[in-house]
Amino acid sequence: MIHIEGLCKKFGKNKVLSDLDLNIEEGGVFAVLGPNGSGKTTLIKSVLGMVVPDKGRISVMGEPIKKNWKYRKKIDYLPQIANFPGNLRVKELIRMIKDLRQGESNEEKLITLFKLEPFLDKKLSTLSGGTKQKVNIVLAFMFDSPLLILDEPTTGLDPASLIHLKELIREQKQKKKTILITSHIMQFVAEVSDIIIYLLEGDIYFKGTIAELKTKTAQTDLEHAIASIATTPAHV
Numbered sequence: 001m002i003h004i005e006g007l008c009k010k011f012g013k014n015k016v017l018s019d020l021d022l023n024i025e026e027g028g029v030f031a032v033l034g035p036n037g038s039g040k041t042t043l044i045k046s047v048l049g050m051v052v053p054d055k056g057r058i059s060v061m062g063e064p065i066k067k068n069w070k071y072r073k074k075i076d077y078l079p080q081i082a083n084f085p086g087n088l089r090v091k092e093l094i095r096m097i098k099d100l101r102q103g104e105s106n107e108e109k110l111i112t113l114f115k116l117e118p119f120l121d122k123k124l125s126t127l128s129g130g131t132k133q134k135v136n137i138v139l140a141f142m143f144d145s146p147l148l149i150l151d152e153p154t155t156g157l158d159p160a161s162l163i164h165l166k167e168l169i170r171e172q173k174q175k176k177k178t179i180l181i182t183s184h185i186m187q188f189v190a191e192v193s194d195i196i197i198y199l200l201e202g203d204i205y206f207k208g209t210i211a212e213l214k215t216k217t218a219q220t221d222l223e224h225a226i227a228s229i230a231t232t233p234a235h236v
Helices: 040-047 070-074 090-101 107-113 129-141 159-174 186-192 210-217 222-229
Strands: 002-011 014-024 028-033 055-060 075-078 147-151 178-182 195-200 203-208
Touching: 002 040, 014 040, 014 055, 014 203, 028 040, 028 159, 028 186, 040 055, 040 147, 040 178, 070 075, 075 129, 090 129, 107 129, 129 147, 129 159, 159 178, 159 186, 186 222, 195 210, 195 222, 203 210, 210 222
Parallel strands: 028 178, 028 195, 075 147, 147 178
Antiparallel strands: 002 014, 002 055, 195 203
16 A cells, blocks of 8 residues: 655654655554654655655555645545634635546535534634544545545544544445554554554654564553553564
């Protein structure tokens, strides 16, 4: 699904990704974890074509992404911070994204699921952070793409909405889709993820199942295993 080879990226003198190699197989939920500054966001934005690496190759679904924008049509993306135009109403934003994507969508089901009907005529600038995140989720899940990238999707969600999000992720997984998630909420990661990818200082220090990570770190829960892996790193 995603093949990355020798990926390097610097911002000024700060080396963010350091000769990173990674294969993400088709189907399943992959949690990309690591401390702040480990390169998670840069890695994701490189896959999306939003950051141009200094060196290395990336292919998505068998297609090299360099000088190729069409592969993005097969990706649904939920950004960590959704900078919506504040003067737009919710229904106008949804309509605009539908017009841009020009694909079949299921936004009505998602609007009902997250109880957004009362907000459709509201301007985005008036919405709370949690409601904006629900709109963000609707936009990410309303199309039927084979690859989903969800950057901190739980931000601002109430308990009921968090349950709905987990259900949506499981539904997509059952459809054999590939889902990349970043999150600082380890309970959420433990509940939805198949594979943990742990980044530290711009490189992959672990890739495997939660059970394998627990065994490797001699810890009984994911939170302590993640805390421990940074002090006992070993390349995949």
